[in-house]
Amino acid sequence: MEHLDVVIVGAGLSGIGAACHLEERCPGKTYALLESRHALGGTWDLFRYPGIRSDSDMHTLGYSFKPWRARKAIADGPSIYDYMVETADEYDLHDHIRYHHGLRKASWSSAANQWILEIESTDHPDAKRPGERTQLSCNFLFMCSGYFNYERGHRPEFEGSDRFRGRIVDPQFWPEDLDYEDKRVAVIGSGATAITIVPSMAEKAAHVTMVQRSPSYVVSRPDVDVIANTLRKFLPAKWAYAITRFKNVQLQRLLYRRTRTDPERIKRLLLDRVRKQLPSNCDVETHFTPSYDPWDQRLCLVPNGDLFDAINDGRASVVTDHIDCFTESGIQMESGEKVEADIIVTATGLELKVLGGVEFDVDGKKIDFADTWSYKGMMYSGVPNLAQTFGYINASWTLRADLTSEYVCRLLNRMDERGARRVVARLRPEDEAMPARPWIEDFTPGYMQRMMHLFPKQGDRSPWQNTQNYTADKKLIRNAPLEDGALFFES
Numbered sequence: 001m002e003h004l005d006v007v008i009v010g011a012g013l014s015g016i017g018a019a020c021h022l023e024e025r026c027p028g029k030t031y032a033l034l035e036s037r038h039a040l041g042g043t044w045d046l047f048r049y050p051g052i053r054s055d056s057d058m059h060t061l062g063y064s065f066k067p068w069r070a071r072k073a074i075a076d077g078p079s080i081y082d083y084m085v086e087t088a089d090e091y092d093l094h095d096h097i098r099y100h101h102g103l104r105k106a107s108w109s110s111a112a113n114q115w116i117l118e119i120e121s122t123d124h125p126d127a128k129r130p131g132e133r134t135q136l137s138c139n140f141l142f143m144c145s146g147y148f149n150y151e152r153g154h155r156p157e158f159e160g161s162d163r164f165r166g167r168i169v170d171p172q173f174w175p176e177d178l179d180y181e182d183k184r185v186a187v188i189g190s191g192a193t194a195i196t197i198v199p200s201m202a203e204k205a206a207h208v209t210m211v212q213r214s215p216s217y218v219v220s221r222p223d224v225d226v227i228a229n230t231l232r233k234f235l236p237a238k239w240a241y242a243i244t245r246f247k248n249v250q251l252q253r254l255l256y257r258r259t260r261t262d263p264e265r266i267k268r269l270l271l272d273r274v275r276k277q278l279p280s281n282c283d284v285e286t287h288f289t290p291s292y293d294p295w296d297q298r299l300c301l302v303p304n305g306d307l308f309d310a311i312n313d314g315r316a317s318v319v320t321d322h323i324d325c326f327t328e329s330g331i332q333m334e335s336g337e338k339v340e341a342d343i344i345v346t347a348t349g350l351e352l353k354v355l356g357g358v359e360f361d362v363d364g365k366k367i368d369f370a371d372t373w374s375y376k377g378m379m380y381s382g383v384p385n386l387a388q389t390f391g392y393i394n395a396s397w398t399l400r401a402d403l404t405s406e407y408v409c410r411l412l413n414r415m416d417e418r419g420a421r422r423v424v425a426r427l428r429p430e431d432e433a434m435p436a437r438p439w440i441e442d443f444t445p446g447y448m449q450r451m452m453h454l455f456p457k458q459g460d461r462s463p464w465q466n467t468q469n470y471t472a473d474k475k476l477i478r479n480a481p482l483e484d485g486a487l488f489f490e491s
Contacts, residue, residue: 001116001135003137004137004138004139005140005412007031007032007142008034008142008144009034009142009143009145010034010035010143010145010146010356011033011034011041011097012040012043012044012146013042013044013084013401014145014146014397014404015035015040015042016040016087017405018144019033019096020065020093021402021406021409022409024065025406026409032096032097032136033097033098034101035098035101036103036150037099037122037150040085044080044081045081048174049171049196050201051196052076052196053074053076054074054075055192056396056397058074058075058080058083059245059248060249060395060398061396062241064398066090067237067238067241070083072223072224073225074301074303101121102121103117103118103145104133105117105358105359106141106358106359106361108363108383108385110362110422113139113384114139115385116137117136117138119136141385141386142387142389143358143389145353149350149352149353153170153346154446154447156348158325159324160325160326161326163328164329165329166330166341166342166343167342167343168343169343171193182206183343184209184341185207185208185342185345186211186343186344186345187345188212188323188344188345188346189348190215194210195216195300195301197345198210199306199310201345202310202315202316203315205315207314207317208315208316208317209339210319211321212318212319212320214291214320215289215320216290217288217300218274218299218300218307219273219300219302220301220308222303227247231243253395253471259294260295260442266294271284271288271289274288277305277308278311286320298445321333321335322334330344349445349446349447351447351450352448352450354454354455355388360386362383367383370453370455370457373427373457373458373459374457374458374465375425375464375486376473376477377390377458377466378404378408381426382424382426385422387404388404389404392468393443393468394468403470403477403478404477406478407477414482414489418489421490421491422489423488424490425463425487426488427464428485431459431461431464431486434459434460435459436457437458438455439456440468462476463487
């Protein structure tokens with residue numbers, strides 16, 4: 001069978017970045033990107049709902065090595081996709097991407113010191129033989145497939161949904177033929193997807209109602225970074241980008257730290273801003289005041305106050321209540337209130353997958369990742385030659401994706417220097433009794449809580465922590481010695 005040095009799984013934001021780092025830092029390695037879909041882009045190609053955009057600024061969501069040059073820092077989905085394609089062009093990645101290649105099983109052989117990958121030709125009109133299984137071997141497997149299920153989102157069962165005479169739409173699979181002009185629309189959800197869709201659909205719809213069981217924290221900010229755009233006029237693009245990236249990282253870090261040390265003060269500041277942007281008769285306490293502290297779940301961005309403008313103009317409204325059932329003409333709330341709708345959008349969240357749902361085994365023994373310990377948030381105890389990219393929940397995903405790719409390249413180069421054929425993390429004697437903690441702590445959204453028991457554990461000490469702290473990670477991942485007593489290089 002064909003053999004490669006490295007296989008990267010996923011050609012989304014993480015996978016494209018990983019390949020660029022590999023090209024730059026490990027130029028002699030043979031590699032391929034396996035992409036189960038028909039195009040690169042991942043999230044930024046899959047999601048096509050109205051208003052699709054970043055929820056983070058592109059100076060931190062963009063790659064460390066490729067400046068974001070567009071005027072808008074909060075970018076729409078097509079602009080982000082174009083940025084990724086441009087990156088793939090610049091690094092000549094297209095010939096390395098194998099589309100319609102879905103990794104289904106990965107088996108590690110200690111005798112051969114390699115992974116045997118079972119790949120399925122995915123069912124797509126462009127695929128030659130959908131369902132066909134082939135094999136590929138590699139020395140190192142780098143999982144960059146994200147964390148959610150591309151086949152389905154989380155959709156609760158709503159009583160009476162079969163009675164609804166209109167159309168029910170899932171944002172993850174937005175129909176190209178959906179005509180919502182002058183239609184009544186109900187968007188179920190209060191997260192980033194709902195808060196993006198509502199003002200965008202309100203531009204054409206007769207009226208859009210955001211139906212939420214409980215509110216999220218929202219914060220309005222401009223979609224243009226004036227400082228970044230000014231710096232670009234006077235400095236080389238890379239310098240301007242680096243300065244802006246540093247500025248925004250520090251601001252993100254400061255805000256997050258304040259939510260941990262003084263949550264009540266941050267809560268008051270956020271809600272005061274909301275009140276200033278809404279009519280005096282708006283019930284902010286009911287519709288915009290969550291029961292949790294800021295950053296226990298992600299803050300939802302409202303670029304240029306578009307959601308508030310839609311509410312102020314009467315084009316959108318918010319209903320906060322539990323859904324009783326769907327009716328022929330809309331949604332019946334438990335309070336008795338009725339939300340009339342021609343279209344219902346179920347922006348009810350994601351479904352997570354552990355390492356892309358791939359089945360793993362080591363020498364024939366199936367791996368249950370819930371039994372493993374997370375090594376620096378990217379490798380797993382007892383599992384050789386495997387790394388995963390999982391970004392931040394409290395900052396831009398790509399900040400950590402870049403760090404992870406840098407680390408993997410350091411690891412591969414050190415293996416070559418030492419003549420090692422495998423590298424594996426193992427608990428040290430002093431780590432054996434450390435308490436187990438959830439892989440992601442102090443973060444309470446339903447999509448995380450529903451699946452966290454399937455993810456690896458983290459400990460109370462380095463290197464077994466998944467810190468979710470960019471400043472700490474730069475020391476732990478970028479600068480710390482590879483040989484730390486827990487990572488073993490073996491021939």
